Each structure stands twice: as structure tokens, then as C-alpha cells.
Amino acid sequence: MANEHGAPSLAELQPVSVPxxxxxxxxxxxxxxxxxHAQNHLRDTADLAVCVVFEGMDAAGKGGAIRRLSGRLDPxxxxxxxxxxxxxxxLRHHYLWRFASRMPQLGEITVFDRSWYGRVLVExxxxxxxxxxxxxxxxxxxxxxxxxxxxRTLLVKFWLHVSPEEQLKRFRERETDPFKEYKITPEDxxxxxxxxxxxxxxxxxxxxxxWPGAPWTLIHGDDKQHARLRVLQEVVxxxxxxxxxxxxxxxxx
Numbered sequence: 001m002a003n004e005h006g007a008p009s010l011a012e013l014q015p016v017s018v019p020x021x022x023x024x025x026x027x028x029x030x031x032x033x034x035x036x037h038a039q040n041h042l043r044d045t046a047d048l049a050v051c052v053v054f055e056g057m058d059a060a061g062k063g064g065a066i067r068r069l070s071g072r073l074d075p076x077x078x079x080x081x082x083x084x085x086x087x088x089x090x091l092r093h094h095y096l097w098r099f100a101s102r103m104p105q106l107g108e109i110t111v112f113d114r115s116w117y118g119r120v121l122v123e124x125x126x127x128x129x130x131x132x133x134x135x136x137x138x139x140x141x142x143x144x145x146x147x148x149x150x151x152r153t154l155l156v157k158f159w160l161h162v163s164p165e166e167q168l169k170r171f172r173e174r175e176t177d178p179f180k181e182y183k184i185t186p187e188d189x190x191x192x193x194x195x196x197x198x199x200x201x202x203x204x205x206x207x208x209x210x211w212p213g214a215p216w217t218l219i220h221g222d223d224k225q226h227a228r229l230r231v232l233q234e235v236v237x238x239x240x241x242x243x244x245x246x247x248x249x250x251x252x253x
Contacts, residue, residue, distance in 0.1 A: 007210035008218045010199060013161055018225040031232040032072040038239045038246055042107050043077050046243055049104040049153040052235060053115045056160035057198070058188045059170040061221040061228070065160065066111055068228040069235060073109065083114035095119055095137075096144050103148060116141055120205050125197045138208040145214045155214035156238050158231060159202065160221040164195065 018024045042048060052069070054062045070078055081102050090098045096116055104110035119137040123129035129137070145155055162170070171192070174184035191198065210216045217234050221227040240246050 007206045013220040015222045016226045017223045024225045050109040052111045053157045060160035060162040065231045078109040080111045149213040162221045166222045
């Protein structure tokens with residue numbers, strides 16, 4: 001089981017705002033450029049894979065953060081997997097099977113929009129997994145992550161949070177915007193009614209799956225620009241920490 005000491009908590013999150021659009025755009029460009037340099041280095045010389053996992057509340061900004069994270073990368077070197085309910089063929093295997101086949105190869109960046117943590121979140125709350133199954137999953141997940149970390153995969157895990165008030169505002173905007181209406185479903189409204197249960201499940205998930213090789217980073221997403229910058233900052237910092245030789249490369253703004 002993961003070491004529970006030092007795990008983050010939703011209670012620690014506070015809304016943060018980016019001062020202005022111009023400053024946001026400058027920071028975004030600089031971080032995207034650093035990540036592109038890192039991707040090129042990964043592909044050409046590094047013996048490392050990068051796996052970025054996104055979990056969080058509905059309408060917390062996962063999709064927007066992923067677009068900014070991947071928007072300037074070479075499309076040949078990254079993949080984004082949007083994870084939904086397992087199909088019939090996947091249900092015939094252990095639940096981690098469909099994720100193992102999507103993990104990045106050395107030199108690649110892979111992003112999961114939802115992940116194996118569905119077993120201890122939606123499957124737990126909605127009753128799709130038995131208590132025995134989701135209780136057992138914490139140790140299975142940490143073992144899965146440890147195995148990949150030992151195989152030179154860098155795991156970066158995000159939880160994007162949003163206040164109930166901002167979430168409601170975004171839900172209503174999605175209902176009236178023809179370019180966003182596909183994002184809102186009756187399931188989103190049902191999940192909102194169970195928000196307290198999802199928060200309890202998330203807190204236990206942080207406690208039991210936060211470990212040094214794959215810590216959780218919690219981000220308050222009420223300000224979308226702040227959340228997007230924090231995601232990029234964390235990924236860049238974690239990759240550069242593992243690849244210190246990047247610091248010696250010329251950085252162009």
C-alpha cells in the first residue's frame with residue numbers, strides 16, 4: 001500500500017487567479033516551448049517515457065488543460081487517451097489490462113483523460129464495483145504504477161477541482177453553447193448530486209495512492225488560466241528534474 005503520509009487534500013485548495021491575459025499568454029508560450037524541447041530530447045536521446053494522468057470533477061477544465069499541454073507538441077510523439085466505460089471485450093480482462101496496453105513507450109508522452117482511478121472513483125460511487133473490488137484496487141494501482149516507474153516511466157497525476165458554484169455556471173453555459181453542448185449529459189447532473197460522495201472517494205484515493213514515485217498534484221480550476229499554467233509548470237518541472245541535461249540546452253523564448 002502507498003505511504004499515506006504527506007498526501008494532499010481538497011481542504012488545502014484555494015482559488016488562484018492569473019493577473020492578466022497578456023501575462024498568461026507569455027507564460028503559456030514559454031512553458032509550451034520548454035515542453036517541446038523536452039519532447040524532442042525524449043525522442044532523440046532519453047531513456048524515459050512520460051505518462052500524465054488527469055482526474056477531477058466534471059467541468060473542472062481537464063480538456064482545456066490537456067489541449068494547452070499538447071497543443072505545441074510534435075503529434076508524432078504523444079498520444080491522448082480519453083477513457084470511457086469499458087467495452088464488452090475489455091470487461092473480460094482485469095480492469096488494468098486496457099490501461100497497460102495504452103502506456104507510453106520510451107521516448108513518448110501519453111496523456112490519460114480519466115484513468116485506472118475510475119475503479120476507486122466512479123465505479124465505487126456508482127456501485128459498478130463491489131466494496132471488495134475497489135478496496136483491493138488501491139494496492140493493485142500502486143503496484144501497477146510502481147512497475148511502470150521501475151521501467152523508466154515518469155508518472156504525473158493531476159486532480160483538477162472546481163467549486164460547486166463554478167461547476168453549475170459551466171454546466172449551464174454548456175447547455176446553451178452549440179460548441180459545448182456535447183460536453184453536458186444527464187450523467188453529469190447525476191454526478192453533481194453525488195458530489196459529496198465523490199469528494200470522500202477522492203480524499204481516500206489521495207491518501208492511499210500518493211507515493212514518492214507518483215505523487216498527486218491538486219489544482220483549483222475555478223480560474224482556467226491558472227489551472228492550465230499549473231499543469232504545464234508541473235509537467236515541465238517533473239520532466240526536467242528527470243532529465244537534468246535539459247538545463248544545459250539553449251532555451252529560446
